[in-house]
Every structure is written in C-alpha cells, then in structure tokens.
Amino acid sequence: MSRLSGNRAHKRKQQRLVMGLAGLFGLAIAGALLVLALGEGANHFRTPADLAERPIEPGRSFRLGGLVAEGSVDKLGDSTITFRVTDGAAEQLVRFRGIVPDLFREGQGVIAEGVLDSAGLFVASNVLAKHDETYMPPEVAEALKERGEWREGADGKLVPVNSAEPGS
Structure with missing residues (x-):
C-alpha cells in the first residue's frame, strides 16, 4: 500500500x-x-517622403504630417475636402469628409489620421491643424528639419530654408 x-x-x-x-x-x-x-x-507617423520610400499597405491606420501644399485645397460639395500634404520632398493627396479646424489653411502644419485606400489616396478620419502662429506639430517640425527643408530662425521659430529672415 x-x-x-x-x-x-x-x-x-x-x-x-x-x-x-x-x-x-x-x-x-x-x-x-x-x-x-x-x-x-x-498609429505611426509618416511624412509624404517616408510614405514614398516605405509604402504602407492599404487599410492600415497611420498619421500623415507635413504642410498643406499651396493651391491644393479643393472643397467638394458634401463637406468633403481634398488637399495635398507636403514635406518639401514629396506630396500625398488627402480626402477628408467633415469640418476642418478653423486654423486649417495652405502653407500651415497639419497632421491627418487615416488610411490609404487601394488607389493610394489617403482617406483621413481626423485632421489636426496648428493652434497658434508659432506651433507646428513636433513630428512635422522634426521631419522638415531632418530633410533640410526648414531650419530654426534667429527668433527660435521654424522658417523655410530658402526664406530670408528680416535683418539678415
């Protein structure tokens, strides 16, 4: 036992x-x-040039940041807007249905959240614009500085590389 x-x-x-x-x-x-x-x-951050170098598969959510390209904003009927986001090296077409922030305009910093469709169009579910005259989203500012498109001016604000500063 x-x-x-x-x-x-x-x-x-x-x-x-x-x-x-x-x-x-x-x-x-x-x-x-x-x-x-x-x-x-x-929700990964990409600039248009990053997207051109390393494409993201359609349907995967990410944030696209840069500047609203001059002359690219097109307001369609049903509160839909299209515009191009640029980082100086590349551009990406964006479509957004909804109300854009009051401060949204050409030449200003923007971050759009959304997905690429099968045709390569970025379909934004949310658009964020800068909130005052000196603000640019940090990711956008870093990407533009790394690409040599923008630099810090004498007053500490970001300015395009090819722009002349007052007094210089």
Whole structure:
C-alpha cells in the first residue's frame, strides 16, 4: 500500500509541474499576443517622403504630417475636402469628409489620421491643424528639419530654408 501511495504522490507532483509549465506557457503566449496587438494598433507617423520610400499597405491606420501644399485645397460639395500634404520632398493627396479646424489653411502644419485606400489616396478620419502662429506639430517640425527643408530662425521659430529672415 505504501508503494501505491508513493506513486500517487509522484503523479500529483508531475501533474502540478505539467499544469504549472502549461500556465507559464499560456502567459507567455498571451503576453506575446498583447505586444503584437499593441504594435499593430500603434498609429505611426509618416511624412509624404517616408510614405514614398516605405509604402504602407492599404487599410492600415497611420498619421500623415507635413504642410498643406499651396493651391491644393479643393472643397467638394458634401463637406468633403481634398488637399495635398507636403514635406518639401514629396506630396500625398488627402480626402477628408467633415469640418476642418478653423486654423486649417495652405502653407500651415497639419497632421491627418487615416488610411490609404487601394488607389493610394489617403482617406483621413481626423485632421489636426496648428493652434497658434508659432506651433507646428513636433513630428512635422522634426521631419522638415531632418530633410533640410526648414531650419530654426534667429527668433527660435521654424522658417523655410530658402526664406530670408528680416535683418539678415
């Protein structure tokens, strides 16, 4: 009888070990899936030049930032607007249905959130514009400075590289 009770105890230890290992394996899988889901759901920032260099598959959400290209705003009937976003090196056509911010205008910084359609048109679900005369979204400012399109002026504000500053 003691041999039987010893086998039972050994079996219970094995079962606990197997269950513990299965639990750890399940937690590892759940953690990996969580990290993967968060990474895929991240709303990545791109400039038009980034998009031209490394295209994003249609339907994947991301943020597009740059300047509203001069002469590109076209207001269509049903509160739909199209415009081009530029970073000086490339442009991306954007369509947005809704009301754009009051400060939205050509030549100003903008970030549009949305997806590319199968034809390569960026369909925006949200459009964010600068909120005062000195603000440009940080991602846009960094991208423009890295590309050599903009620089910091004497007063610390960003200015186009080819523009002359007063007093210079």
